[in-house]
Amino acid sequence: MDNVMFGSLKAKDCVIFQCKICHSVLGDSLQCCGTSSILNALMCLRVTENVELDSIILIQGPLSECLYKSLHCSFCRAKVGMVPCSTTESLSHLRGLYCLDKGALHCYMLQSKSAVEVSDLNLEPQSLTQHIGELKRQIVVAHCRLMAAVKKLDELVGEESGLGSSILNLERGHKPQTYHCKV
Incomplete structure (x- = not known):
């Protein structure tokens, strides 16, 4: 399965992100576009329907000078991340992205069929160079x-x-x- 490729991504690199509490699938590495050390989160372009976006806009918490909406697991209602709506200039790259909290995730590698820690993964995109x-x-x-x-x-x-x-x-x-x- 190491040589199987989906576009330019090898199957060995595919990871499923699951809720740490109930193991519902929240997203995958195909939609991951990087990490945020400020939020200790994975930045994703899309998530599954198992992730609910809270309708209430918040100001408190990790982004005290920003407006954001919380993300919850639709099965166990655990808080799994946020979507920044309005941010300071230094955090503008996070606007509109699904920021999944690394502490709320359980990762499953497709090739090895094993669980791995988020910290063990290198999900940073390759540079253009x-x-x-x-x-x-x-x-x-x-x-x-x-x-x-x-x-x-x-x-x-x-x-x-x-x-x-x-x-x-x-x-x-x-x-x-x-x-x-x-x-």
Whole structure:
């Protein structure tokens, strides 16, 4: 199951977030977009229907200078997080996100079928630089494989016809080139 992929996410990385009290499914790592150390929470774009958004806007609590709504488990009514509605500028990145309290969560890993602590998970998204670096590495690998295939084709064509240049180069009017790839 390690090689099974959903989009660009490997199945081994999928985690289900459950209520710590009744184990109702509240969300998953596919919707997680980071963590908040200020709130000790996971920031999610969406949650399941097992999470109820309180209609009352609160001011007290962990975000005393902000307006937010509490999130509750629909089965056991435990408080599982909040959704900031109006925040200070320093917390504006939290507005409208479902902030699930790490202390109220139980995590289940799909691949290993085991429970893990939220603190053991790395749910921070990769930076754009990391994505670009990985894409560049994959392009270099693909290029090297292509050049190795062209070289092998040159050898096969050269052996059969007595010609030493690539079919691709002959079609384009190019001189033979040598490629050296390191990965």
